[in-house]
Amino acid sequence: MFNHAPKALYIHIPFCTNKCHYCDFTSYVLRGQPVDAYLDALESEMERTVESLPPEEILTVFVGGGTPTVLTPPQMERFLTSVKKYFPIHPDAEFTMEANPGTTDLEKLTAMKAGGVNRISFGVQSFDNGLLERIGRIHNVEDVYRSIENARTAGFSNLSIDLMFGLPGQSVEQLSDSVNRALQLGLPHYSLYGLKVEENTLFHTLYERNELPLPPEEDELAMYMLLIDKLKAEGFHHYEISNFAKPGHESRHNITYWRNEPYYGLGAGAHGYARGERHVNIKGIQPYIDAAAQRLPRLETNPVPEHEAMEDFMMVGLRMLEGVNNDRFSAQFPGQTIESVFGEALETVLSQGLIEHTEGSGGGYRLSEKGIPLGNEVFGAFISG
């Protein structure tokens, strides 16, 4: 396992203008929230974090949420200044911020750019206004076009958008239209997620009541396959189950997670992984603020047993279409090979044709074409339960 300081930094801003109907992230409706006190607490957490685990060099930063772009321009400036005060950000670091098209005017984007952000991931989800409303998004399609234009005016070129499929009432044709319109924007990165109905969401309540008209499973699969075909035809590299990039624009921060490498995680509800331990921070805003005034605001910290870390390595590593290899495996688990630990599971999924062997880097495995839409089945084979 890695003992060096993480080179990746995640910071959570847990506020949103509204709560989307499918969302189970740590996010709270902004109105009435003590945002400045939260930023103070975040700064305390930064200070305590670098004291307890001094960073060497940060190569990727990801500010997620929530909706980080609900911060006002002065709050944004102050927040980004504190990040740079505590963490030595490499001059070529990838610095991503999530943004909501309804919350990004030119002034804010300019503050983000001046503060070091160089990549924006927009939560667009769909180019169908009716559908956007049905899933509880606050923005419409016009906001998307305006935000992308503003981002370009502010000097951003490394832009990504998220789209969703398998939404209630969504047809394959609607999705196809959304993807065409997304591609017309000419961005270097697209993330495409299938809807998951999570507990404690409005959609879950509707689902339980049989009032959520999800597309049939075969349509959902057709949507996913259509996305892959369209993106590949446009020259995108399908580098992770849900992610597509023009070469050189893969999300370096997310690759840290998929390689099971350590990362700092700060903010309410944030997770982090360092020195063989995973932590989760306190989720509620006021409890987080109160705790951060006294100590590191942890809800829990747990050592990750080696076998569990190996399972994580396989589960997240196989999400990348390049797969996993023995060079990286033995760098994290000296003296072990993928075959010596997972011989039986490998045999099962190889014989089902769901993964295939790869050459180079000590040899490895990746999802086969048949295995890509059945990823969860494959990952499950490496978990001992």
Ligand code: SF4
């Ligand atoms: S904008 Fe994102 S984090 Fe906020 S409620 Fe919607 S899905 Fe959740």
